[in-house]
Amino acid sequence: MPHNHDMLFKTLADPTRRAIFERLCCDGEQTVGALTARAGISQPAVSKHLGVLKQAGLVRDRHEGRQTHYSAQLGALAPLIDWTSQMAGFWQRKFDDLEDLLKRMDQ
Amino acid sequence: MTNVATETRSIVVERDMTHPPEKIWRALTQSALIEEWLMKNDFQPIVGHKFNFRAQPVMGWNGVTDCEVLELVPHQRLVYTWNASGEQARDGLKTIVTWTLTPHNGGTHVRMEQSGFRPQDEGGYRGMGGGWPRILGRLEDVAARF
Numbered sequence: 001m002p003h004n005h006d007m008l009f010k011t012l013a014d015p016t017r018r019a020i021f022e023r024l025c026c027d028g029e030q031t032v033g034a035l036t037a038r039a040g041i042s043q044p045a046v047s048k049h050l051g052v053l054k055q056a057g058l059v060r061d062r063h064e065g066r067q068t069h070y071s072a073q074l075g076a077l078a079p080l081i082d083w084t085s086q087m088a089g090f091w092q093r094k095f096d097d098l099e100d101l102l103k104r105m106d107q
Numbered sequence: 108m109t110n111v112a113t114e115t116r117s118i119v120v121e122r123d124m125t126h127p128p129e130k131i132w133r134a135l136t137q138s139a140l141i142e143e144w145l146m147k148n149d150f151q152p153i154v155g156h157k158f159n160f161r162a163q164p165v166m167g168w169n170g171v172t173d174c175e176v177l178e179l180v181p182h183q184r185l186v187y188t189w190n191a192s193g194e195q196a197r198d199g200l201k202t203i204v205t206w207t208l209t210p211h212n213g214g215t216h217v218r219m220e221q222s223g224f225r226p227q228d229e230g231g232y233r234g235m236g237g238g239w240p241r242i243l244g245r246l247e248d249v250a251a252r253f
Contacts, residue, residue: 089236091120091219097144101134102126
């Protein structure tokens with residue numbers, strides 16, 4: 001859906017926000033405090049970015065005591081991956097089809 | 108530089124697959140299996156064999172690709188021509204498709220190179236997937252790691 005694409009692309013277009021998302025992808029679940037320590041911006045700014053990421057479905061929050069833990073939601077990237085493979089042309093699609101066939105074939 | 112050969116471009120698509128080379132080789136060289144993922148065809152695994160791929164005609168393309176098997180090294184390397192057909196043969200694509208299978212981490216590294224796109228083949232080059240950074244093909248692998 002175009003609306004999903006717009007939101008996803010806009011959300012990931014900001015380098016700081018993308019860096020926060022990448023950190024969650026690579027290092028797993030983290031608190032706002034831990035993210036702030038490495039982001040080089042204020043905690044409210046980090047929280048604001050996390051809010052935007054959450055709205056786009058790219059992160060999920062989990063409350064534990066006074067701390068909020070954030071984790072990346074890789075499934076939200078699916079429309080981006082689909083779009084990429086469509087745009088990448090004939091052979092990329094055929095590679096996908098070949099892999100689908102290989103899964104169905106006997107050893 | 109006026110050497111025509113230096114003016115051609117290639118499309119390279121590479122992917123690590125979890126299947127053994129022998130199995131992927133079957134998918135690349137058995138006509139019925141090729142049809143399932145690529146196109147209708149009368150391929151035979153014989154060097155010098157001439158065959159076609161047939162797809163639905165679309166605007167500007169008659170849907171037929173003329174091919175000839177140039178090289179066969181079982182489970183490793185398959186090369187065939189990939190040329191425009193019929194009245195489109197004269198000005199259309201004249202390319203070579205090379206498949207290379209390399210055992211890798213218990214699976215196979217699959218590499219496809221389609222070479223020989225001339226400057227006038229811009230449309231075909233883009234349509235087949237040229238011009239996109241190779242990194243895009245790896246996005247899926249990256250996502251799969253998490």
